[in-house]
Amino acid sequence: MGPRATVIGSLQALAMHPNLEIQLHGPHDALEAELESLPKRLSGYRPRLVLQHAPRVISQAMRAANALREADGSSMLSAIASVRDGHVHACVSAGNTGALMGLARRELGTVTGIARPAISTAVPTQGGGQCYLLDLGGNVDVQARHLMDFARMGAVMARVIDGLAMPRVALLNIGVEANKGVPSVREADERLREIMASDRRGFTFDYIGYLEGDGIFSGAADVVVCDGFVGNAVLKASEGLATMLMSRLQETFEAHLTTRVVRAMARPALLRLKRRLDPVRYNGASLLGLAGIVVKSHGGADAKGFAYAISRAVREIDRDLPSHLARELSAASCPEPSIHSAARRTDRVDSGLASDAQSDDSHP
Amino acid sequence: MGPRATVIGSLQALAMHPNLEIQLHGPHDALEAELESLPKRLSGYRPRLVLQHAPRVISQAMRAANALREADGSSMLSAIASVRDGHVHACVSAGNTGALMGLARRELGTVTGIARPAISTAVPTQGGGQCYLLDLGGNVDVQARHLMDFARMGAVMARVIDGLAMPRVALLNIGVEANKGVPSVREADERLREIMASDRRGFTFDYIGYLEGDGIFSGAADVVVCDGFVGNAVLKASEGLATMLMSRLQETFEAHLTTRVVRAMARPALLRLKRRLDPVRYNGASLLGLAGIVVKSHGGADAKGFAYAISRAVREIDRDLPSHLARELSAASCPEPSIHSAARRTDRVDSGLASDAQSDDSHP
Secondary structure, eight states, X not given: OOHHHHHHHXXXXXXXXXXXXXXXXXXXXXXXXXXXXXXXXXXXXXXXXXXXXOOBOOOTTSXXXXXXHTOTTBHHHHHHHHHHTTSOSEEEEESOHHHHHHHHHHHHOBOTTOSSOEEEXXXXXXXXXXXXXXXXXXXXXXXXXXXXXXXXXXXXXXXXXXXXXXXXEEEEOSOSSTTOSOHHHHHHHHHHHHHXXXXXXXXXXXXXXXXXXXXXXXXXXXXXXXXXXXXXXXXXXXXXXXXXXXXXXXXXHHHHOOSHHHHHHHHHHHHHHHHHHOHHHHSOEEEXXXXXXXXXXXXXXXXXXXXXXXXXXXXXXXXXXXXXXXXXXHTSOOOSOOXXXXXXXXXXXXXXXXXXXXXXXXXX | OOHHHHHHHHHHHHHHOTTEEEEEEEOHHHHHHHHHTOOHHHHTTGGGEEEEEOOBOOXXXXXXXXXXXXXXXXXXXXXXXXXXXXXXXXEEEESOHHHHHHHHHHXXXXXXXXXXXXXXXXXXXXXXXXXXXXXXXXXXXXXXXXXXXXXXXXXXXXXXXXXXXXXXXXXXXXXXXXXXXXXXXXXXXXXXXXXHHTTGGGOOSEEEEEEOGGGGGTTSOSEEEOOHHHXXXXXXXXXXXXXXXXXXXXXXXXXXXXXXXXXXXXXXXXHHHHHHHOHHHHSOEEXXXXXXXXXXXXXXXXXXXXXXXXXXXHHHHHTTHHHHHHHHHHTSXXXXXXXXXXXXXXXXXXXXXXXXXXXXXXXX
C-alpha cells in the first residue's frame, strides 16, 4: 500500500466521523497528487483534511535505534510530534512498527507505572465476540511484572472501549496446569492469583488463569496476555491460516458448485463471511501504555483498513483511554518512572488526528 | 475420547494396512468390553489386534516427573516398553504428552547427537502442500543449538517421509530483518547461514532464513522451527481459529442460503472442505529425535484421528525414520550422549505397533 491508501482511508474516515479533522503528514507533492485524482464521492471531505509537509520516510527495514536518530523530517515523527504538542489527539500510522513504538515512547512518554508499552489488537471469537491479544511484538524479553502490566492495560481497554464491566483476563500458556510454561508466566500467574484472592487492590478485572492457544478464539477470555514474540507469531499465523482457509474455500466452491445459480446465490454469503473473518487485518493495533493515542494500521491493509484504524483511534479519543490507563495503572506497583505524564489535547474539533502517510507491508 | 476411539481407530488402521499388527495396551476388561460391541465391518480385523493388559492410567494432569516415577503398570509405559524390547516397531498414544515424551526418552533414549527430542506435526499450506512445525511443546527454554537440531530433524522428516529432495527450512521470527527476535533465534540464524555459505557439512536442506507466522501457512517453507512454547501456542491458536471459522461458515450458510436446493447443493462441498481444513487435528504429532518411533495422537481426535496417527507411525516404520535421523544427525555437533542407540525391530510382521489405549483431551 502506498500513500494512496492512507489518503483515501483518511477521507473515508472523515466521511464516517463528521466531527473529525485529520492532518496528513507526508511529502506535500505526493499527497497533493493523490488528492487531485480523488473519487468524486470523497472530494466533499477534503476541507477537513490538512496536509503537513514531511519530506522523509522511515523505511520498514530501518532498525528502531536508527529510526530514533534519523527521524528528523520524517512523516512519522511529524505526526507523533503533533500529538505531543497538543495539535491533535491521536496518531495513526501504517509505518515501521518498531520505529513507531520507539518514537512514540520518546516523544509522548509512557503512562506512570508502565515500564513497557505493548501492542494490542482484538481478534474475533466464537459466538461473535472478540478478544484482545497483547503483546504483539513490542517486547520479546518480558518479566512477570510486564505480563501483569499487559493484563491490566488489556483489561482497561476492554472496559473503557468495549464497555465490559469485569473483563476476563488470561495468561497464554502451553497447558493449564500450574507447572506448565516458562518462569515469567508462572510467576505472573502466582502474583495475579494472590491479588485475586486478596483485596484485588483496585484490579477491576477477573483473572481466569492460564489459557492455551485455542482459547484465544473460543470466547473464553476478553484479554489474553503473552510476550511479544509469542503474540506476534500467533497473530501472524492466524492471519496466514485465515488467508489460506478463505482461498481453499473459494477453490472448493469453484470446483464443486458448478451450476451458475448456486454459485450466484452462494457468492453474497461468501463475501459477507470473508469480511467478517478478516477483522484481524482490518483492526488497527493500539500502542498501549503511552501517554497518548497511537494506532498502528496493518501494513497490508487497504484504504478501508486504514479508515478502520482511524475509527479505533477516534473511539480511544472519545473514551479518553490514556486518562483511564493513567488513573488505573498509576495506583500500582511498577517502579520505573515515565518520561512524560500525559498527552495534551486540542479542543479545536471533537477529534483531531494525525495520519502518517507512509506505510510498510509488515504487521502489526 | 475414551478407549473406544483408540480401539475403533486401531481396527480402522488395520483395515488400511494389511500387513500391520497392533498390540493394544490397556485394562483388559475395558478393552474386551469395547471389542464385544464392535461394528460388524471391523470385526474381521480383530485377529491382528493383540491385547496387552496394563491396569493403570497416567492422567493428563500428572506432571511428567511424577509420571516417570509412577509409570509402572501403566498402558503408556507398557506400550513404550514393547518398542524398547523390539516386540513392535512403534508406539502411538493419545495420552499425556509430557509423560509420553519423558517415558519414551527414558526407555528408548535419543538419537546420538540429539540433546532434545522435539514434537512435530505438519500443517496444510496454500497450494495444497504442507509444512512441518517444530517444536510443539517439548522444549520451552531452548538454545541456538537446539533450534539447529530441530531444523535438521524436521528436514530429515520432510525428506524421508515426504520425499522432498532439499527441504526449505526457516526459523520462525517476528520480522525478517537480522536484528529481530530473541538471542537464541538470532544465533541459530547466524550459524545456519554460516553452514549454508560453507561446505554445508552434509546438511541436506536449504535454510531460507527467518519466516513470520503467516509464512507457516503460505507454502514458503517445508519446515518451520521455533521453541516449544511458541510452536504450541501457534498450533493450538490455529486449531482454535479453524474451529471458529468453520462454525461461522456454517452459520453463514444457515442464515443466508435459505432455499433448500442451495443448502442441499452446498452441503457436500462444505463437508469436503471441512475434512480438508482439519488436518491439524487429524495429523498425529511425531516425537522426533528418539531412538524409536513414537506418535502422539491428538487428544481430541476421534477414532479416525487415531487411525491417521497410526498411519503416520506406519509410514515412519516403512521409511525407517529413526535410522535416517541417526545417520544424518550423529555426524554433527551436539555433545550430549544418548542413552540407547537404536530401537530394535521385529520381523514377525511388516509393521508391528503398540497402541496405548488411554487418552487425554490436550494436544499435542
